[in-house]
């Protein structure tokens with residue numbers, strides 16, 4: 317397969333290497349940062365982002381009560397302030413500007429668009445009112461403009477969260493956490509108000525496999541047990557492990573720690589707190605039940621684990637069923653990538669096919685010169701924010717190897733050409749200075765209330781702040 321031969325880096329006479337990074341989340345910023353850190357090639361980076369605001373899931377995904385994780389934006393701002401960097405927020409690639417058009421202005425494109433959709437369960441009732449992907453609930457409480465106008469029915473006592481990852485843990489915690497505490501965070505104002513009026517008191521978090529197979533991390537799990545006014549429970553018999561699961565405890569510190577924390581939860585005295593989180597394992601949703609189009613319950617099947625030849629322990633139904641009443645179901649079974657028009661896409665994995673960051677025509681296909689990929693759209697929705705750093709470094713390494721083989725004639729050398737094109741089309745793009753105005757305004761709105769910021773959640777309002 318045709319991987320480009322390593323070639324000498326281009327000489328200064330070629331002019332700077334012009335790179336477009338599409339997506340302003342952690343993967344995009346780590347890519348720009350890695351390009352600026354190397355000395356061999358003179359690089360200019362233009363970053364395009366569909367929303368006016370940068371930082372991707374650090375702004376729209378990280379839970380509002382995990383403020384310290386957001387400190388990573390300081391690293392991204394160092395890149396944002398670099399003279400070699402320009403930000404074009406509020407520009408949709410594949411919408412306002414096609415990938416083919418972008419290729420006229422840049423030697424290299426890097427897709428850093430993340431995973432913007434969610435996986436489906438494929439069970440009856442999934443689309444009833446009151447059944448939502450957790451990813452949308454997360455976007456809603458974090459003030460993502462796409463979801464700011466949604467309503468979640470929080471009028472029922474019990475909510476069920478399906479999934480055992482960190483997103484499931486986040487949404488379960490947010491549903492029962494004290495609103496006074498949430499009101500001191502940067503949670504979107506509309507979500508604080510809705511949660512103030514919430515009648516949800518019981519959250520059941522459902523894992524299809526056992527506690528040793530859960531993908532949540534220990535610090536996140538432990539936090540359940542520290543929430544004021546919340547009782548966390550798990551039945552002791554749910555923590556009995558088969559031999560293969562027991563072996564996982566010995567192999568992986570995280571699993572061992574998780575089981576210790578769960579054992580602590582199982583042994584706790586009942587406090588009578590009026591908000592609860594119950595963890596249930598080895599249960600799969602089989603149907604979301606409803607009346608008049610609205611969720612009323614969830615039918616689940618008990619599972620047992622079966623170990624395959626590859627050692628993977630999968631959940632197998634036992635034929636025993638149970639129905640749990642609830643008014644809200646949040647399906648937290650993973651994010652999924654979305655195709656960009658004109659760019660290859662692997663439907664099976666929900667990623668852009670690639671070889672260590674070089675985009676290919678399809679899985680195992682030929683490399684497409686000048687097109688690269690980083691982050692979740694490269695490897696799938698896994699890992700923490702920092703995982704995207706080595707991931708970006710790998711892709712950047714290949715970009716630098718390929719830099720000498722580019723057809724530089726094919727690209728308009730004038731950096732203002734893309735700006736003129738956006739202006740001609742009437743696209744109101746947001747620069748990094750503009751973003752800083754939005755940022756300052758949000759902080760100023762939050763400050764009198766002791767909050768880190770009060771988020772602006774409508775794009776028109778963001779653009780209004782930029783124009784002042």
Ligand code: NAP
Pocket residue numbers: 436437478479480481482483484486523524525529530531532536600601648649650651697698699700
């Ligand atoms: P995840 O860790 O992949 O969890 C997905 C969960 O969905 C798994 O428990 C999976 O179970 C379950 N699942 C999948 N299909 C299912 C089905 N048909 N029925 C029932 N359950 C099903 O993904 P995530 O929670 O969306 O998180 C994405 C990434 O972001 C992760 O790497 C996560 O650690 C990271 N993240 C980190 C933080 C943090 O650091 N605080 C916060 C949020 C997210 P199986 O294991 O059985 O497949």
